[in-house]
Amino acid sequence: MTNENSGFNDVSYSPDRVMTYLEAIREGLRSAMSADEAVCVLGEDIGGDFGGAFKVTAGLAEEFGDARVRNTPLAELSFVGMATGMALMGLKPVIEMQFADFISTAFDSIVQFAATNHYRWGAPVPWVIRAPSDGGISSGPFHSQNPEAWFVHTPGLKVVAPGTPADAKGLLLAAIADPNPVIYFESKPLYRSLKGEVPEAPEPVPIGVANVIREGSDVSIITYGTQVQESLTAAAELEEEGYDVEVLDLRTVKPLDWDAVFTTVEKTGKVLVVHSANRLVGVGGEVVAEISERCFDALDAAPVRLGALDTPAPFSPPLEEAYRPSARKIADAARTLARY
């Protein structure tokens, strides 16, 4: 990691393996497609020389051909349904949802068909939807959303949300290898702003395993996705004030690594759960509920949640800043908890 707030002290640092979060996703795609001809990608504007709205798939069509890097018409409902049929016949499609916001258009194909299929008649649906999510960059109500809670609420899906370049590659490889439908929420704000070291080997980061990305003893911040970096920034700020903050990067939001959650709660007794998605009925609510039910005795203070407000994602910078969590808000909440 080149982010000095990362808390990593990586002795095997190799500068030639440092890349952006976006490049790590592309490397994961290329690696999976090279290893297995069944892996193919599809979505709007991803093919040819164009390579997608964010250029994640740039160069893949040239390398793997137009059939495996398939441009689709503007029809999310049906190209996700199509991917389900491709998956049932043995392919491993990786779908690019141009923006996570547009995933609502494909809801039936995801939650009604793909998610229920294995339970209903036993056939696996091994696809991945890459959903570029999150805001903080003045993209407005329809290019900033974090809809993961809809899918965490749906039996049969897995949901991952990497917060580092290494996890972006490793979780993508794991998602592609998984025999279930996986929704992979990638962070738009991290695409080019975050660089880190990424292993060259195609090593999956296991789904369902959280990572203590920074160790501490006073307060635990439990988070994922974009807010991992915000939390690390806040933790570094609090360190200067003398507070020792642990940051647990969930990495997977479904199935959630409850052992890791309870372990950090038992260690610090004070919990702040942070996500970019709306706080109301968000993943944080479930995390806090499970903590309250299953390790209440370990708590030294009431758990706290930070998430976006119960409004559409606003466009103008001061409104959006008021709307979503940030390192400053996380530091304030963690400080209050630490002092409790």
Add this chain to the structure above:
Amino acid sequence: MRLTRTFDDRMIAMWKQGRGVGGTFSGRGHEAIAVGAASALHASDVIAPMHRDLGSYLVRGVTPERIFGNLLGKATGVSGGRDANLHGMGDLSLGIIGFVSHLPMSLPVTLGAAIAFQQRGEPRVALTFVGDGGTSAGGFHETLNMAAVYDAPFVLIVENNQYAYSTPLAQQMRDPEIANRASAYGLPGVAVDGNDVEAVLDVTRIAVERARNGGGPTLIEAKTMRMLGHAIHDGAEYVPDELIAEWEARDPISRYGAKLLDLGINPLRLARIDSDAYTRIETAVNAALEAPLPDPETVLEGVYAQ
């Protein structure tokens, strides 16, 4: 077709006696479409039937025992008690994709199967069905458009049975000739008498072989009538009696029987087909009735593939 009708009759009788589980759907009147279309496919092809297509499952080789078990929520049913009536009866070993209630969701999924065949250069075809009701949903348009763009080996049969639940065709669309829509996508569209099993078989076979040989998708509209309610609870009082009487005269099974007699088939042979179907279904019903219900301890199993 005879086996399908006998199964359907037996099912309805049982549900009316209050011995069924949950709701169920009759395919009465749809037998020629379900059987004719499925008979046009090769074993290596894939089919995604819907809730009026009992005959397709039987043609593909799903045993009546497994289907009746599914209706009764038995562990021996195709979905093992996971899904209701004819839903969830997918079986990839028989080339069948199970449907969901959200019609027309089978359309894009079946297109995906066709895309997989095309991408791998396999001479296989994927075929699915939707009702007139499902043609109003966006996925119908999206799928036909994509099938055309990709020139996929895909065949869609619209079972135009005049009603979407209680809503007649005139309240669903201005142009009742659904096959006409094909031209908007640059596809061949053909309408066929859905109560004539040989006609359905012929047009489907042409479409399937065209798709297999790289000629792309076809939209087939099979005109028929839903002879009973939307589901078992529905008396369909909203359907005029004359309309039912008109279509009763075109019943696909009586009609094909009459044709066979005209062609000189021994009437005893036809009677034998009827009695064999009766015996086959009675055996299946008894086996399904005696089969175990699923163990509640297994309720969590299968949500995820391992």
